[in-house]
Amino acid sequence: MKGFIxxxxxxxxxxxxxxxxxxxxxxxxxxxxxxxxxxxxxSAKIIPFPAETQWFRFVGAFLGVMGSLLIPMLVIFQxxxxxxxxHRSEMWKSLFSLPISKWxxxxxxxxxxxxxxxxxxxxxxxxxxxSGYIMNFFVPEFKFNQYDIxxxxxxxxxxxxxxSTGILSIQFLFSLLWxxxxxxxxxGFLFTVFGIITANLGWKYAYTIPFAHPMxxxxxxxxxxMGREDKQRVFDLMDKEIYISLGVAVITFVIGYFVINKRxxx
Amino acid sequence: MPAxxxxxxxxxSYVFGDQKVLDQISLRVPxxxxxxxxxxxxxxxxxxxxILLNLLHSKEKNVFLFxxxxxxxxxxxxxxxxxxxxxxxxYFHLTGRENLVNRARLLQLTSARVNEILDLVELxxxxxxxxxxxxxxxxxxxxxGLALLPDPPLLILDEPTNGLDPNGIIEVRHLLQxxxxxxxxxxxxxSHLLSEVEKMITHVGIINHGKLLFQGTIEELHGVSKSQxxxxxxxxxxxxxxxxxxxxxAEVISDTIRIPFTTLGEVADVTAFxxxxxxxxxxxxxxxxxxxxxxxxxxxx
Numbered sequence: 001m002k003g004f005i006x007x008x009x010x011x012x013x014x015x016x017x018x019x020x021x022x023x024x025x026x027x028x029x030x031x032x033x034x035x036x037x038x039x040x041x042x043s044a045k046i047i048p049f050p051a052e053t054q055w056f057r058f059v060g061a062f063l064g065v066m067g068s069l070l071i072p073m074l075v076i077f078q079x080x081x082x083x084x085x086x087h088r089s090e091m092w093k094s095l096f097s098l099p100i101s102k103w104x105x106x107x108x109x110x111x112x113x114x115x116x117x118x119x120x121x122x123x124x125x126x127x128x129x130x131s132g133y134i135m136n137f138f139v140p141e142f143k144f145n146q147y148d149i150x151x152x153x154x155x156x157x158x159x160x161x162x163x164s165t166g167i168l169s170i171q172f173l174f175s176l177l178w179x180x181x182x183x184x185x186x187x188g189f190l191f192t193v194f195g196i197i198t199a200n201l202g203w204k205y206a207y208t209i210p211f212a213h214p215m216x217x218x219x220x221x222x223x224x225x226m227g228r229e230d231k232q233r234v235f236d237l238m239d240k241e242i243y244i245s246l247g248v249a250v251i252t253f254v255i256g257y258f259v260i261n262k263r264x265x266x
Numbered sequence: 267m268p269a270x271x272x273x274x275x276x277x278x279s280y281v282f283g284d285q286k287v288l289d290q291i292s293l294r295v296p297x298x299x300x301x302x303x304x305x306x307x308x309x310x311x312x313x314x315x316x317i318l319l320n321l322l323h324s325k326e327k328n329v330f331l332f333x334x335x336x337x338x339x340x341x342x343x344x345x346x347x348x349x350x351x352x353x354x355x356x357y358f359h360l361t362g363r364e365n366l367v368n369r370a371r372l373l374q375l376t377s378a379r380v381n382e383i384l385d386l387v388e389l390x391x392x393x394x395x396x397x398x399x400x401x402x403x404x405x406x407x408x409x410x411g412l413a414l415l416p417d418p419p420l421l422i423l424d425e426p427t428n429g430l431d432p433n434g435i436i437e438v439r440h441l442l443q444x445x446x447x448x449x450x451x452x453x454x455x456x457s458h459l460l461s462e463v464e465k466m467i468t469h470v471g472i473i474n475h476g477k478l479l480f481q482g483t484i485e486e487l488h489g490v491s492k493s494q495x496x497x498x499x500x501x502x503x504x505x506x507x508x509x510x511x512x513x514x515x516a517e518v519i520s521d522t523i524r525i526p527f528t529t530l531g532e533v534a535d536v537t538a539f540x541x542x543x544x545x546x547x548x549x550x551x552x553x554x555x556x557x558x559x560x561x562x563x564x565x566x567x
Binding site: 006097265 | 316322342344345347351360371372373
């Protein structure tokens with residue numbers, strides 16, 4: 001356990017000045033600023049709606065992109081960046097000749113990637129929430145402060161995070177095996193497009209494709225929230241695609257360790 | 267009881283696909299020595315070193331460090347080794363100090379040790395500079411610093427003088443000699459150039475095409491070098507023919523006659539023989555093959 005914690009701290013120390021880390025913070029911040037400006041300058045069109053609808057329109061602007069393209073692409077970029085630090089410096093041989101178990105090095109790297117993804121998604125939720133209130137401060141006619149969306153908002157993002165764990169594990173393994181950006185990026189992009197198409201077409205086996213899970217999660221959230229007659233804004237956190245995403249994540253994580261353990265470092 | 271050898275391999279063989287890269291290598295590195303592991307590029311040096319560091323895996327249990335079998339005692343063995351493999355593995359986006367701090371934290375060492383190492387490898391002044399902007403020599407010194415950081419009893423350095431200028435090579439030599447002499451460390455150092463390491467090594471192993479061709483002390487290596495009697499006479503061809511007719515392996519090379527010998531008595535016999543046959547002998551001397559030539563003749567044989 002000590003080796004794991006030391007390796008995890010080392011991951012932060014190594015990446016704290018790189019885009020791998022800062023992209024998790026800057027990306028939600030910049031996107032929030034851009035979309036907020038859009039809402040601010042078009043406030044006249046939004047103001048007539050009730051508070052709840054204002055929030056749903058604002059949140060929807062993010063979630064549509066996040067569910068389809070943003071989360072898979074961010075995961076592809078972050079997992080690549082974390083492993084590329086070692087590829088670029090030919091550091092694997094040095095890391096694996098240290099008196100630290102391979103399991104600690106591998107799992108710390110994996111959990112750091114998971115942490116960055118969690119950080120990025122939770123910052124999206126936080127910045128969206130804060131942006132609503134900030135916009136309300138500058139344009140008092142907005143009604144963002146009249147409806148508490150915090151619980152729903154964080155639950156939506158938690159579901160998206162859980163739905164992205166399968167993609168993260170697969171991309172982590174790809175970027176561990178291949179040093180160049182094109183292979184993991186190309187394959188990841190191809191699967192993402194495939195996932196979007198299958199989810200949008202409503203293919204009944206789309207749930208088996210990890211890259212479709214964020215999109216499916218989003219569709220389920222919207223379907224459950226909008227489809228309720230009692231107007232209760234609730235949805236299930238865990239459903240079929242989330243269980244499969246978590247299952248894929250665990251299985252791929254274990255496979256990745258065996259690959260690393262048996263692999264000769266050239 | 268301390269092990270007789272810090273590094274010991276027993277008939278170590280290794281295969282990449284169909285190619286046998288190592289063929290029954292039996293290394294024996296005594297403690298407190300600087301062992302030069304020499305061979306041309308592609309001879310199997312780096313493969314051997316990667317096996318010693320458990321980066322490549324020997325299928326059999328035939329690699330022992332500090333008397334312990336490597337696969338069974340990986341963490342314990344690696345905790346006593348500092349290594350530098352091929353070019354130094356450093357994070358280019360971190361400064362020299364940050365590279366050392368990161369490693370020190372992983373190995374639970376103090377920041378005071380980082381400062382000691384920066385002093386030792388003379389990088390204190392460049393400590394805050396990004397490692398990517400270091401010269402090749404500075405990167406090499408940082409790599410050696412990383413290997414020395416945990417103060418290990420065994421240093422395994424793969425071509426550490428690569429890219430260093432003559433001053434840099436001398437500095438590394440002095441540093442390693444000091445570590446062995448004052449701190450009793452063992453150094454296993456590989457090189458494809460004997461001249462770069464011959465002044466620092468106490469023991470030598472010569473490898474080519476995956477086979478260990480020679481292993482012993484540097485004195486033993488000198489011992490196998492060919493000694494020759496170098497003779498200059500009034501008529502070189504006549505004298506050489508006379509010697510050949512009488513069973514001496516004489517050769518005429520650049521205005522001298524050369525005859526291999528093993529004992530000084532043979533020198534006296536040849537001299538007496540020529541003089542008794544009325545040949546005018548102008549000079550007689552001994553020459554010994556230099557180590558570089560010897561290294562080449564061993565690896566090319």
